[in-house]
Amino acid sequence: MTPLLALDLQLEHPEFLWVLAGAVPVLVVASLRSYAIQPRWLRVASFALRVVGLAALTLALCRPVLRHERPDEAVVFALDVSDSVDEPALQAAVEHVAAATRALAEHQRAALLVFGGRPEIVRPLLAEPIAVAGPELVDSVFHRREVAVTKARIQELERDLSADGAGARLDEAKARLAALQAREAALDTRQSSLRDALRLARSVMPEDALRRIVLFSDGNWTRDDPAAELGQLRRAGVRVDVVVATARESKEIVAERLDAPGQVRVREPVELELVVDAAEAADVEIELYRNQFKLTTQPMSLRAGRNVVNIPKQELEEGFHVFEAVVRSKDDPRPENNVARAVVVVQGRPKVLLIEGDEQDARYLEAALQDEDILVEVRPPVGFPEDLNGLLAFDVLMISDVAATDLHSSQLDLVKRYVKDFGGGLVMLGGERSFGLGGYYRTPVEDALPVRMPIQKTIEKPSFAMVLVLDRSGSMAGEKLALAREAAIASAELLKKQDQIGVVCFDEAADWVVELQSAQNRDEIVTQIARISEGGGTYIYAGLYEAYMALTESTAKLKHCIVLSDGHTTGSREEHLDIVHRMAAEQITVSTVGIGDADQALMSAMADAGAGEAYFTNDFGNVPQIFTKETLRASRSMLVEEPFIPAATDAFAADPMMRGIEPADFPLLLGYVSTTPKERARVLLVSDYGDPILATWSYGLGRSVAFTSDARNRWASDWIGWEGFGKFWSQVIRGVMARGTTSALQQEADIRIDRGEVRMTIDSRDRDGRFVDEVEPVVAVVEASGETREMPSEHTAPGLRELRFPLQTFGEYVRLRVESRLNGETVALNRYALIESYPPEYRAAAPDRAFLESVAATTGGRVDAPADRAFAFDGPPARGLEDLWRLLLLVAGLLLPLDIALRRLA
Numbered sequence: 001m002t003p004l005l006a007l008d009l010q011l012e013h014p015e016f017l018w019v020l021a022g023a024v025p026v027l028v029v030a031s032l033r034s035y036a037i038q039p040r041w042l043r044v045a046s047f048a049l050r051v052v053g054l055a056a057l058t059l060a061l062c063r064p065v066l067r068h069e070r071p072d073e074a075v076v077f078a079l080d081v082s083d084s085v086d087e088p089a090l091q092a093a094v095e096h097v098a099a100a101t102r103a104l105a106e107h108q109r110a111a112l113l114v115f116g117g118r119p120e121i122v123r124p125l126l127a128e129p130i131a132v133a134g135p136e137l138v139d140s141v142f143h144r145r146e147v148a149v150t151k152a153r154i155q156e157l158e159r160d161l162s163a164d165g166a167g168a169r170l171d172e173a174k175a176r177l178a179a180l181q182a183r184e185a186a187l188d189t190r191q192s193s194l195r196d197a198l199r200l201a202r203s204v205m206p207e208d209a210l211r212r213i214v215l216f217s218d219g220n221w222t223r224d225d226p227a228a229e230l231g232q233l234r235r236a237g238v239r240v241d242v243v244v245a246t247a248r249e250s251k252e253i254v255a256e257r258l259d260a261p262g263q264v265r266v267r268e269p270v271e272l273e274l275v276v277d278a279a280e281a282a283d284v285e286i287e288l289y290r291n292q293f294k295l296t297t298q299p300m301s302l303r304a305g306r307n308v309v310n311i312p313k314q315e316l317e318e319g320f321h322v323f324e325a326v327v328r329s330k331d332d333p334r335p336e337n338n339v340a341r342a343v344v345v346v347q348g349r350p351k352v353l354l355i356e357g358d359e360q361d362a363r364y365l366e367a368a369l370q371d372e373d374i375l376v377e378v379r380p381p382v383g384f385p386e387d388l389n390g391l392l393a394f395d396v397l398m399i400s401d402v403a404a405t406d407l408h409s410s411q412l413d414l415v416k417r418y419v420k421d422f423g424g425g426l427v428m429l430g431g432e433r434s435f436g437l438g439g440y441y442r443t444p445v446e447d448a449l450p451v452r453m454p455i456q457k458t459i460e461k462p463s464f465a466m467v468l469v470l471d472r473s474g475s476m477a478g479e480k481l482a483l484a485r486e487a488a489i490a491s492a493e494l495l496k497k498q499d500q501i502g503v504v505c506f507d508e509a510a511d512w513v514v515e516l517q518s519a520q521n522r523d524e525i526v527t528q529i530a531r532i533s534e535g536g537g538t539y540i541y542a543g544l545y546e547a548y549m550a551l552t553e554s555t556a557k558l559k560h561c562i563v564l565s566d567g568h569t570t571g572s573r574e575e576h577l578d579i580v581h582r583m584a585a586e587q588i589t590v591s592t593v594g595i596g597d598a599d600q601a602l603m604s605a606m607a608d609a610g611a612g613e614a615y616f617t618n619d620f621g622n623v624p625q626i627f628t629k630e631t632l633r634a635s636r637s638m639l640v641e642e643p644f645i646p647a648a649t650d651a652f653a654a655d656p657m658m659r660g661i662e663p664a665d666f667p668l669l670l671g672y673v674s675t676t677p678k679e680r681a682r683v684l685l686v687s688d689y690g691d692p693i694l695a696t697w698s699y700g701l702g703r704s705v706a707f708t709s710d711a712r713n714r715w716a717s718d719w720i721g722w723e724g725f726g727k728f729w730s731q732v733i734r735g736v737m738a739r740g741t742t743s744a745l746q747q748e749a750d751i752r753i754d755r756g757e758v759r760m761t762i763d764s765r766d767r768d769g770r771f772v773d774e775v776e777p778v779v780a781v782v783e784a785s786g787e788t789r790e791m792p793s794e795h796t797a798p799g800l801r802e803l804r805f806p807l808q809t810f811g812e813y814v815r816l817r818v819e820s821r822l823n824g825e826t827v828a829l830n831r832y833a834l835i836e837s838y839p840p841e842y843r844a845a846a847p848d849r850a851f852l853e854s855v856a857a858t859t860g861g862r863v864d865a866p867a868d869r870a871f872a873f874d875g876p877p878a879r880g881l882e883d884l885w886r887l888l889l890l891v892a893g894l895l896l897p898l899d900i901a902l903r904r905l906a
Contacts, residue, residue: 009066016061053895060888069877071107072209074125075100075870076201080217080245081141082116082192083336084841089245090141093216094132096243099867100214101129108871111204114140115197117188117223121204143184150177190810190839191756192217194855195226202229202238210873211238214865215855218245219848222755222840223806230858240859241870242852251331252279253302254843258325258340262751262832266318266348272311274325274340278302279846282329289324290314318348318375319393320833322813337842343813343833350737351375353394355384357401357433361712364720365400365729372730381406388782391418392815392831395737401431401710403629404439409621416444420700421780421788422817423829425736430673430708430715436638437673439629442490450681450697451706453494453628453638465500465556466491466631467516469543470532471565472505477534480566480595480623487564487627488529494631495519502550503528506543507535508570516550540569544579544590551588559588562630563606564623566596573602580609591615591630595623641671641715646685646693655684657696657735661728667718669693672709696736701819701829703736745772745828747820753807756840762793762801762818771799775820775827782815783808810836 077097081090101110104127112123112130122140123130132141139146150173157170198213205211213233219242233240259273274286282302288295288311300309311325320343327338352369354376356362362378369376377394381402385391391414404412418424426448428434436453440446446453468488472481492501502516503525514528540563551559561583569576580590590610592603595617607614615626648663663685677683677692685694696705709715711729719725746769750761760779764772779791793801807814813835820828856863 009064011059011062011064013062016058049895049898053892056888056892056895060885060892063883063885064888065883070208071877072109072206073107073212073871073873074109074111074205074209075212075214076111076113076125076205077101077130077214077870078113078115078119078197078201078216079141080116080192080194080197080215081114081143081187082189082222082841083144083839084192084220085218085245086333087142087145089216089218092246093243094141096216096867097130097214098132100870104129104871109209111201112137113197113201113204114187115193115200116184117191117193117196118186119193119197119200120187121200125204125206139180139183140187143180143187143189147177147180147184150180190841191223192221192841193224194219194221195224195229198226198229198233198240202233202236205238207236210877211236212861212870212873213238213240214243214870215240215852216243216245217852218846219852219855220841220843221851223757226855230855233859238859240855240861241865242856242861242863244847244849244852244864246847251282251329252334252846253277253282253284253327253329253332254337255325255327255340255837256306256843258323258342258837260323260342260344262343263345263347264316266316266346268315268346269313270316270344271313272323272325272342274309274311274327276302276307276309276327278304278307280304282331285328287326287328289326291322292324316344316346318346318351320345320389320813322835334842337838339811339837341811341813341835341837343835345831345833349373349375350395350733351393352377352396352398352733353385353391354378354398354400355381355402357381357403357406357431361714362400364713364725365398365711368726368729369733372726374730374733384411385414386411388414388417388422389813389815391415391424392422392782394424396425396427396733398427398429399434399445400429401433401712402438403433404443404445404625405615405617405622405629406433408619409625412444416448417788419448419702419704422782422831423701423819425702425733426704427732427736428704428706430671430710431712432639433629434710435673435675435706435708436494437629439625439627441494441625441628443625448699448702448704449706450695450699450704451675451677451692451708453675463498463500463556464495464558464560465502465516465551465554466495466560466562467502467504467547467551468627469504469506469510469540469547469561469563470513471507471538471540471543471567472532472535473507473538473567474534474536475538475567475596481532481534483621483623484564485529485532487624488532489526490624491562491627491631492519492522492525492529494628500554500556501525502547503532504543504546505532505535506539508537508539508542510539510542510546512546516554538565538567538569539571540565541571541576541579544576544583548579548583548586548588551583552586559586560612560630561588561590561610562593562627563590563603564593564595564627565598565603566594568597568599569602573605576602577605577609580606584610593617593623593626593630638674639671640674640687640689640691643668643670644688645669646687646709649683649686651682652684655682655696655735657731658684659731661724661731665722665724667722669709669715669719670717671715675706675708694732701826705732705736707732745775745820745822747775747777747818747828747830749816749818749830749832751816751832751834753834753836756807756810756836757804758807758834759804760793760802760816764799764801764820773798775822777801778819778821779803780817780819781805782817807836810839 079093109125109127110130111125113119113121122137154173157166201213254277256275256277264270281304284300284302286298286300323342325340354362356378359378359380366376366378384407419426441453470484488503495501497520499519500516501519503514504510505513513532514525547561583590589612591612592607593615594600594603600616604614645666645668652658674691677695681695681697683692683695687693694707713720746765748763752759762777764775766772777793781789791803791805793803796802813833816832818830819826853863
């Protein structure tokens with residue numbers, strides 16, 4: 001940009017002036033050589049008009065800009081409404097803004113911005129006073145107060161709902177609470193991003209005005225370093241005045257951190273240190289918890305300032321241990337930051353979680369593994385972990401005689417993820433509630449196992465006829481009916497060709513969807529089942545009667561009926577039980593499946609009368625598993641109960657899992673569940689029929705084993721007394737458990753948390769201590785919710801990789817899976833854990849005045865300036881820019897017709 005003469009006029013493209021310099025001589029020559037007969041004054045006037053027009057056109061190309069003084073002033077008031085700023089400070093800020101904007105001149109504009117982790121303009125730039133009075137402004141600034149008031153209002157209304165209109169007022173209060181909580185979530189008040197707030201404030205102010213940001217904050221930003229944005233503000237001439245938020249109440253106590261080693265060995269003494277910051281001296285109690293169990297309560301007198309509390313040493317067993325220190329104080333105004341947590345990972349003996357249908361049956365296997373120095377924790381199905389973190393505390397998961405229907409569908413998904421994505425080991429043992437008999441067909445657990453549940457070879461079994469009686473009433477519409485169709489199809493797929501299947505649907509009446517016929521017509525049967533649609537009411541008797549008539553005429557040796565309903569039926573209890581008794585007299589067994597709000601008493605009585613099983617579930621996803629389990633149980637097609645000695649295959653001797661075990665020493669087994677090996681599975685032991693007894697394979701990052709007999713005193717009664725029983729199972733466990741770092745690769749990870757951001761450094765070396773650059777670690781972050789996200793790492797130095805990512809949850813530990821790959825092969829798999837006790841917003845007990853003063857100094861602003869100085873700008877006035885090229889084009893356009901008119905008149 002080039003200044004022109006003494007005027008405050010600048011040309012953005014002065015290079016176009018050469019057009020004028022070259023064109024004027026051409027015009028002179030053309031005028032002198034013109035043969036037109038014109039008066040001299042007309043020739044001179046015409047030449048002048050052309051030169052001026054050309055000059056105007058050329059200057060327009062040069063884009064001239066005129067700078068002129070403007071009186072405009074713009075101020076954006078930015079209020080930090082994050083959780084670290086208390087209400088008195090916000091009230092003072094609101095009064096400051098009101099005083100500063102009470103009497104705005106015509107050329108003055110003011111805006112109000114609030115921010116937490118995200119900023120938002122709640123009042124745009126206007127020449128009007130700012131008063132925090134409207135609902136939106138009040139909810140944005142005083143959200144915590146409004147939430148507390150609304151919660152108290154809800155509690156008051158809930159105590160007396162008998163008053164007129166109390167229900168409507170309660171609904172209104174709940175709706176307001178939901179809106180307030182949504183407002184807090186939108187602003188992300190558990191974080192503070194000064195960078196985003198300053199950036200938004202700068203973007204809404206015009207460039208041709210004197211600009212200022214008045215920042216009300218405690219300076220404790222928790223996300224996004226604002227340094228770069230402060231540089232942008234300085235270069236743009238935007239000053240930032242800071243008003244330091246008043247300190248919180250003087251009795252504030254902050255549990256800053258609980259220091260503990262990240263990894264230790266078994267029974268290695270663990271030292272913990274609790275760092276507590278107290279605004280003033282106080283008497284407190286410190287409670288220590290490990291894995292949610294209280295260990296100690298220790299009274300202590302804190303001095304003002306930082307206190308370091310030594311926790312008595314702990315000796316820990318293998319696994320993940322979460323320590324929690326809670327500082328109890330009667331007068332502390334903010335209890336959210338009075339807890340500090342730490343995670344300690346104890347490495348040592350393998351740790352096994354054994355889920356056993358009957359805990360008494362686990363005693364033989366538990367004792368044998370403990371003798372082999374393997375830790376075993378036995379739990380019933382109700383003790384199965386609810387989340388991935390709970391499962392990852394163990395190296396191997398064993399499932400023994402537990403039906404899939406005893407677990408939630410989400411837990412079945414956990415098993416698959418545990419093996420595939422996190423390198424866990426899985427062992428399933430046989431029993432009447434295992435494999436296909438337990439309903440694992442077409443579940444995520446079957447995906448992870450080396451065997452399939454439907455058997456592909458024919459074992460001589462009695463012929464079997466089954467009728468499915470399905471509720472298709474209106475209440476079954478949608479997901480429930482879709483799962484019923486899926487369950488019926490899965491049952492049909494499990495039957496052998498010599499078996500028979502029929503499907504009856506009922507609402508007020510019953511209709512045959514699939515007449516009782518040979519199961520070999522599977523494709524046509526599946527097509528018909530898929531066409532089932534919803535109907536009207538519910539009358540179970542109609543469906544039972546049709547099933548009874550059809551099964552009575554069947555010549556099959558085993559006859560079974562499964563009834564599915566989600567509600568209460570019309571008709572009497574007596575007539576339903578009467579038809580079931582008639583079916584039982586004809587050797588037809590009846591099982592019932594109730595989903596949702598079913599009549600459990602009636603359906604249980606029907607199952608008892610029909611010598612079948614009664615199932616009830618609110619987890620609709622379990623319905624297909626219930627049907628497949630019941631189909632295989634009733635058909636007895638997978639249960640083989642006869643004595644045999646398992647035979648070793650060619651793969652047996654080559655598998656490290658079976659090293660040192662002689663097949664000739666195997667005792668008798670008395671039964672197993674028949675399965676089919678998958679294509680990539682390694683079958684190590686087989687039955688007399690060639691069915692897999694012991695099979696294994698790698699699945700994702702982990703391994704799994706299927707042992708289709710059991711380890712109890714039913715089928716394995718001779719194995720329990722065998723001297724090799726403990727060795728056999730300990731080698732299976734060690735062979736399937738999660739892989740750790742290879743001996744050729746040594747890895748260490750340093751993990752730190754700063755302002756809610758995780759900073760991780762991974763150091764990779766070979767056995768001689770030399771840096772290894774070729775290893776590529778892939779880090780997966782597993783949130784407490786089970787959500788997994790992969791984080792890229794950056795190569796920063798020889799053997800070093802670094803990565804950073806923000807924490808999404810606080811107060812719950814987060815697991816890290818580090819899979820290191822070399823030439824596409826996994827050479828190391830390590831797990832770590834970290835925890836941040838509470839959002840960093842609650843960490844600081846006092847304003848960071850030094851930081852706020854640096855903000856003002858960087859941008860030329862002031863600290864704690866009075867309200868009446870908000871629009872007091874020092875130095876030269878603002879200058880506006882005005883483009884002149886349009887005006888010059890207009891001049892050129894007007895001169896052209898004037899020149900033509902002169903020549904025409906001549």
